[in-house]
Amino acid sequence: MDPLIAVIATGGTIASQQNADGSSTPxxxxxxxxxxxxxxPRVRLKPVDLFARDSSTLRLADMQAVSDAxxxxxxxGAAGVVVLHGTDAMEETALLVSLQHPGAPVVFTGAQFTDDHPQADGPANMxxxxxxxxxxxxxxRLAFGGRLLPAWGLVKFATDSADAFRLAAxxxxxxxxxxxxxxxxxVDVVAIHPGADAVHLDASLAAGAQGIVLAALGSGNATPAVAKAVARAHAAxxxxVVSSRVPLGRLAASYGGGGGGHDLVRAGAVLxxxxxxxxxxxxxxxxxxxGQVGQAGALFG
Structure with missing residues (x-):
């Protein structure tokens, strides 16, 4: 019997067409x-309609629903699964599925151009x-724009190209x-800019965030004020976790000066x-x- 592949549809650009007002929706x-x-090739395809959403609206609970599906x-009994997903959050959901189903035969894909666009890339990616x-x-893995990439380290680096994904490192x-x-x-993501104070990080703590990721500068750098806030969060x-707004390259906690990556790690952050x-x-x-935050240092490194 031909192998069965489940194709889970979640919306995104691949499922979108243009409306009369010029907007596009799944x-x-x-x-x-x-x-x-x-x-x-000889294969049985089973469509599974989970939801029809722009991936920019997905909560962690929605990503969990994809992983559960x-x-x-x-x-x-499926021999494998293809997930059709919006590109805005594709890397996040793919990583969650990878963490919860390690080694599973799952491939994510989507599109940069809508179904009715002259350059529609959805069919080729599927x-x-x-x-x-x-x-x-x-x-x-991710199949997109002629590339086949693992989930770990995926980053969307282009908004207007069919070849939109790379590995950060x-x-x-x-x-x-x-x-x-x-x-x-x-878990909140706090954006860092040159000269940033700690207002947004402190606001996340006050709002009840259970964890914080810094979208830091360069190789994972911030400011002395942010480093002090990291110490407060660690004490609480x-x-x-310190990441970077720079899309590609491995980070190293090497800068000091009171708010560099070295100082953030010394204040209790994980790079x-x-x-x-x-x-x-x-x-x-x-x-x-x-309940395994203690493993963060080993896994993020």
């Missing part, structure tokens, strides 16, 4: 998207994702299964050497949910 279900495909399809599942390979993903659901976990038992803010937020939430 409007196509999984069956309609699969009807766009051309010739494929992946697990259900694999447990139900075909590539299905072929990637059929050809085998362990772990959660070459890295070997840790073999870890963090299966506790992340529903209800609050709230973990802080995310590879994962950028979106993925760092997901990993931190998964560690908090699993």
């Amino acid at each position: 409007s196509l279900d999984g069956g309609a998207l699969l009807a766009r495909l051309g010739d494929l 992946v697990g259900a399809e694999l447990a139900g 075909t590539a994702a299905i072929r990637a599942v059929l050809e085998g390979g362990a772990g959660v 070459d890295a070997v993903a840790p073999e870890v299964g963090l299966t506790a659901p992340v529903d209800g976990i609050r 038992g709230v973990p802080v 995310s050497a590879v994962l950028r803010p979106g993925q760092a937020r997901v990993l931190l939430a998964a560690l908090i949910a699993a």
